[in-house]
Amino acid sequence: MSNLQHQQAKVKKMTAHELTELLFAQEELFILDVRNSEDYENWHIEGHRVKSFNVPYFELIDGVEEIVGKLPGKQKILVVCAKEGSSVFVAEQLAEAGLDNVYYLQGGMKEWSEHLEPVKVGDLRDGGEIYQFVRIGKGCLSYMIVSGQEAAVVDSVRLTDVYEAFAKERSLTITHTIDTHLHADHISGGRKLAKSTGATYWLPEKDAEEVTFAYEKLEEGKVIQVGTTSISILPIYSPGHTIGSTSLLVDDTYFLTGDILFVASIGRPDLAGKAEDWVGDLHDTLYNRYQDLSKELLVLPAHFGSHAELGPDGVVSARLGDLYRDNPGLNIASEAEFRRVVTGQLPPQPNAYQEIRQVNMGRLQPDEEEQREMETGPNRCAVHDK
């Protein structure tokens, strides 16, 4: 065996799925991120027991001696870069320097940002189930509601083959795809998925004023059936993040809040440039409309802002009553204070959010690579995200 083959054999590959499982299990991991510092600071992998360290690969071209002493000797070390090439380059040098538990992330941050992990949230009364699809790299959450041999997909991301494969494995037909609002942080897969499966695509009318395609109006009180035994999805008008934002009540138990209410934060009202107009709607939704609902509902949001929101098995959820107690966005004393907090402390807007809105309206048709570029980075749909 040549020296080169020997080194390569010592470096192990970790897939996005394997990394997700490791993070869900809250295992210990040391990440050496070799992208440039700007990219790292903007967005990097986090976890309950993840230690992360950034040294750009171009500082390691002449060797890794300077950093070997800063790395743990026995713990798993995962080297991460944008696409994979540089992480292999650095990982092989680390292996050569004597570290023997070195991995690289297959496909780099590019694949990480596109990985979807389905996790079961719970059962429905008729024997059906509800699944959350965790896009862990970007903090996007979408849902599949299954009843009989039918399924509905809510807030689908553009990587629609994952939902199709999941449905096919279980012999399910996707009959509805629903967007709770016009997304600004990621490209919706709702229309694409509806087209390839023959499903009906639903979108709130008030968010669809400029769209170029036909859709079914998602309206409060208009029940959507999935399967033969009437699992109902009941839309509830809940504006604030967008003027059309609509929440979904599934089987009187699961409450899909879209980008209005998250586990640790609340939605931001400014992504269509109307923070001042919509902050009042957001307040009314959170402090009046949602207050009238059962506190036992299980809130299932369309995003999470930090790994701390991932629960056991990776599910992101919370009892509505618990959120009224713990979520800072639901505990602001007055509407005036709410306006000040929500419009005064907004984080940077998500990458290319205006273009993404145009794509979701059907007014721009970027190719796959351009879509990927637009979605680079974290989602930043919540008020408190950094």
Add this chain to the structure above:
Amino acid sequence: MADIVVDTKGLACPMPIVRAKKALDTLKPGQTMEVLSTDKGSLQDFTAWVKQTGNELVTHEVENGVFKFLVKKL
């Protein structure tokens, strides 16, 4: 006209900077290097690399998907 031209078109990360570094090591202070790259991550990485090594990124442009960097060794 640059003193040396490094064509890394078609090469993925980390090779454009690995090649560029090798070429830069052969230059004397004041000489320039032109690097061609089709790697999309090039711009930010090049900017950061040139800064970190204490050299100067004189110009950069992109034409038909090819990034062109002019680096001056200091």
